[in-house]
Amino acid sequence: MRRHSESSTGDQPHRSTLDRLLRFDRYTEERYEAEHGMERVAQLRDAVNFGILLYILHGISKIILYPDSYLIVLPVLLFVIVPFAVYFHKYVSVLDYKTREMLVFGGVVLATILPIYMVYDSQYAYISYMNIDVLICIIFGNVLIALRFKHAFFYTLVSLVFSVVAIVTSSVIEPNLKTAFSFQFTTVAILCLYSNYLFERRRCLDYCVSLEAVLRAEAAETSEKQFQVLSKTDALTGLPNRRFLDEQLDEWVVDSRSAVVMMIDIDHFKLFNDTLGHPAGDECLRVIADAFSEAFSQPDLFCARFGGEEFTLAVRDAEEMQARRLASSVVTAIQALQIPHPGRNDGMDIVTISVGVALKPKNVTTTREAVLSQADEALYLAKRRGRNCFVINDEACESQIQVNS
Structure with missing residues (x-):
């Protein structure tokens, strides 16, 4: 029997499996344990408490039938069963699931x-005829404790074999009863094991169905997130695109925190394309985008592709001095790439950029359009000043006033 469920985690979907002994694969087992492990611990603690009570009651019945049996019943109860139960209660919640089930x-x-031994030992003559403790143990392990099926299978098989051997080799059980007792033990063992199988199979299959639904939902959520990321990512450069930029700036310009927005333009990029071709131009954009991504990708600092050969760099909680240092490092970083630009006619032979900087002071609200317009005006002035430089928007405003006057 094999049941599959798929997960879209990673490139290859996960396939949950269930073998003939009703064992999950490792991933599914660990996930099941994470979700239901504490429920299993609580169930086992209750079952062990009930089992101790049953063991005491049947110990009393043994002592009533054969008073001298207390010499073996009490030591086993006090020095084996009870210590085991105490240890189990104390440590079961901290054990891993494999150790716990073992x-x-x-x-x-x-x-x-002990019950199997007392069936075999000739000194317990009456008990060997009436001893149902082995059967109770088999019922207890398969149904109440609900051993995992792989454990239930081996436990029931071994218990049955040793019980039948004890019956057949017993010197006190009448020969004509040995066959009947053996068939009785076998019938009860099969019934209990089959009940355990049905219970465990239903538990495992129900979880496989629920896990499949969860994994599909997780896959759908992951796909949706990936789609959202892709919808806000520029396909050529891998940087955030204009949509992402607009959403971020719409949030940043209306709060009380200061912000800096830079419009960045590659100098003489049309000449670059005309001289080396558009594939070389695309590669140039990717190289510059990688430089921006490595140097200027931090919390509250990002670079996006605005369009064409233009990029926008935005940062929060920065004043004019920080803006000047950042703009200078941007210009220097691209110049340091030493990308050849054979099409320039201004004495430069490498790719450079011009930067226009707009400032949004603290506790001032504005609009995205206004900030981008200020940065664009500063960029225009940087171009007029010879390129390969930056201009703060205050300087651009002063220049505009001088021109108008």
Whole structure:
């Protein structure tokens, strides 16, 4: 039997599997444990408490049937079963799921050893005829404890084999009853194991169905997020695009924090394309975008492609001095790339940029259009001043006043 569910995490979808022993694959098991582990711990604690009570009651019944049996019943109860239960209660919540389930398996096996021994030992003649403790242990392990099926299978099989061997080799059970007792034990063992299988199969299949639904929802959410990222990313450069820029600036310009917006233009880019071709122009844009991405990608600092050969750099909580240092580093960073520009006729033979800087002071609200317009005016003045430089928008305003006067 195999059940699959898919996850779109990564390039390859995850496939949840369930084998013939009802074992999940590692990913599914760990996910199930993360979601339901504490429920399992609580269920096991309650079951162990009930099991101790059953063990005490049947210990009393043994002592009533055979008073001398207290010599073995009480020591096993006091020095094996109770210490195990105390240890289990104390540490079960901190054990990993594999160790926890193996510990449960071991505890059920321990509880079954004494009843099987008392079926075999000739000194417990009456008990061997009436002993149903082995069957109770098998029922307890398969149904109440609900051993994981792989453990239930081996526990039930081993318990049945040793019980039948104890019956067949017993010197006190009448020969004509040995076959009947063996069939009784076998019938109960099969019934209990099948009940465990049905319960565990339903648990596992229900989880596979729910996990598949969750993984599909997660895949859809991931796809939606990826789509949103792609819709705000420039395909050529990998930088945020104009849509992202507009959304961010719309938020930044209306709050009380200061902000700096820079319009960046590649100098003589048309001549670059005309001389080297558009593929070379695209590669130039990618190189410059990578430089921006590596140097100017921090919290509250990003660079976006505005369009064509223009980029926009925006930063929060920066005043004029920080803006000047940042603008200077932007100009220097691109010049340091030493990208050849054979088409220039102004004495430069490498790619450079011009930068216009707009300032939004603290506690001043404005609009995205106004800030971009101020940065664009400053960029225009930087071009007039010979390119490969930056201009603050206050300087651009002073220049405009002088021209108008």
